[in-house]
Amino acid sequence: QSALTQPRSVSGSPGHSVTISCTGTSSTIGTYNYVSWYQQFPDKAPKLIIYDVTKRPSGVPDRFSGSKSGNTASLTISGLQTEDEADYYCSSYAGRSKVFGTGTTVTVL
Amino acid sequence: QVQLQESGPGLVKPSETLSLTCNVSGGSMSNFYWTWIRQSPGKGLEWIGYIYYSGTTNYNPSLKSRVTISVDTSKNQFSLKLTSVTAADTAVYFCARDFCTSSSCYLDYWGQGTLVTVSS
Numbered sequence: 001q002s003a004l005t006q007p008r009s010v011s012g013s014p015g016h017s018v019t020i021s022c023t024g025t026s027s028t029i030g031t032y033n034y035v036s037w038y039q040q041f042p043d044k045a046p047k048l049i050i051y052d053v054t055k056r057p058s059g060v061p062d063r064f065s066g067s068k069s070g071n072t073a074s075l076t077i078s079g080l081q082t083e084d085e086a087d088y089y090c091s092s093y094a095g096r097s098k099v100f101g102t103g104t105t106v107t108v109l
Numbered sequence: 110q111v112q113l114q115e116s117g118p119g120l121v122k123p124s125e126t127l128s129l130t131c132n133v134s135g136g137s138m139s140n141f142y143w144t145w146i147r148q149s150p151g152k153g154l155e156w157i158g159y160i161y162y163s164g165t166t167n168y169n170p171s172l173k174s175r176v177t178i179s180v181d182t183s184k185n186q187f188s189l190k191l192t193s194v195t196a197a198d199t200a201v202y203f204c205a206r207d208f209c210t211s212s213s214c215y216l217d218y219w220g221q222g223t224l225v226t227v228s229s
Contacts, residue, residue, distance in 0.1 A: 001170055003153065034214035038154075045203055045222050046154065051215035089154050093214045096167050098144075098207075100154040 004028065004090055004101035011107040012080045020104045022073040022090035030071040034093035037066060037075045039086050046089060050075060082108050111136040113204050113220035121198075121227050127191040131204030131220055134185065138162045142207035143187045144216065145178060147200040155200075159207055160187055194227045201225075 005023040012018040022029070022037075029035055035053045038046035048057055050066040053073060063078045073092070077084055085108045090101035117129035131143070145157040158168035160178040168176045172191070180187040191198060201222040208217050 032214075034209075036215040038216070045219040046216075047219070048215055048217055051217075052213050057217070091154075091156075091216070093209070097158075097169065098156040098216075100146075100156060103153040 001094065001097065001099055004092060004099055006088075006090060006101040006104045008102075009105040009107060011109055012077075013109045014080055014082060016080050017076060017078045018080060018106060019077075020075045020088055020090075020106070022075070022092075022101045024071050024073070024092050024099070026071060028071075028092040028094045028099055029068060029073050032093040032095075033068070035066065035068055035073040036091045037064075038089045038091065040089065041086050049088075077106065080106075080108055084108060111206060111218045113206065113218055115202060115204050115220045115223040117223060117225070119224060119226060121194055121225060122229050123195055123227055124193055127189070127194050127198060127225055127227075129189045129202055129204075129223065129225070130186050131188070132184075132186045133206075138180065138182045138185055138187075142209050143178075143180060144205045144207045145189045146203045146205060146216075148203070148222070149197075149200045152200075157189065157191075157202075196227050199225065199227045 010018045037050035040046040053068045112134045114132045142159040144159040160166045175192045177190045203222045204220045205216045206218040
C-alpha cells in the first residue's frame with residue numbers, strides 16, 4: 001500500500017492560484033471517486049477541505065476546488081491568501097482501506 | 110457537534126504495547142467507521158486501520174501483525190493496541206470518524222492527536 005505522490009512544496013503570491021497534484025494508481029484514485037483533501041497547520045489535526053473529489057464541506061471557502069483525471073487528483077487554491085499557508089494531504093479509498101499522500105507544503109510568498 | 114479525544118500514555122518502552130483510547134462525544138458511533146491514523150515527527154499521515162461500530166476491522170498491511178482496534182459502543186469509545194513497539198512507532202496518533210457509504214467516503218471529524226514516544 002504505497003503512499004500517493006504529491007509534490008513536496010508549492011508556492012504562490014497572494015491572489016494567485018496554486019495546484020497540488022496527487023498521483024495514485026488504478027487501484028486507488030483511478031478506480032474510486034473517494035478522494036479527499038486535508039489541510040493541516042503545525043501541531044494541529046488535519047481538517048477536511050475537499051471530499052469525493054470535488055465536494056466542499058460547509059464552511060470551506062470556495063477558493064478551494066478539487067478535480068480528478070485518471071490516476072491523478074488535484075487541489076487548486078484560487079485567490080491564494082496568507083492563511084492558506086499550511087500542509088495539504090490527499091487521501092484515497094483503496095478498497096476497504098485508505099491511503100494518504102506524501103503531503104505538500106504551500107507557501108504564500 | 111461530534112468531538113473525539115485521544116488518551117493514553119505518552120511514553121512507552123521499546124518492545125512493549127502502545128495502548129490508546131478515543132472517546133467520542135456529541136454523536137452516536139452507529140453506522141460509522143472509526144479510524145486510527147498516525148504521523149511520525151516531521152512526516153506524513155499513515156492510515157493504521159479502522160473498526161466499524163459493529164466490530165468489523167481492517168488494518169494497514171504493514172502493521173497488521175501488531176495492531177488491534179476494538180470498540181465499546183456502550184462507552185462511546187474505541188481503542189488501539191500496537192504491540193512490540195520500536196522507536197519507529199514514535200508519532201502523533203489521531204483518531205477520526207470515517208464517513209463511508211456506497212456513494213461517499215471521507216474523514217470528517219478528528220481528535221486533536223496525542224504524541225506517543227517510544228523510548229527506554
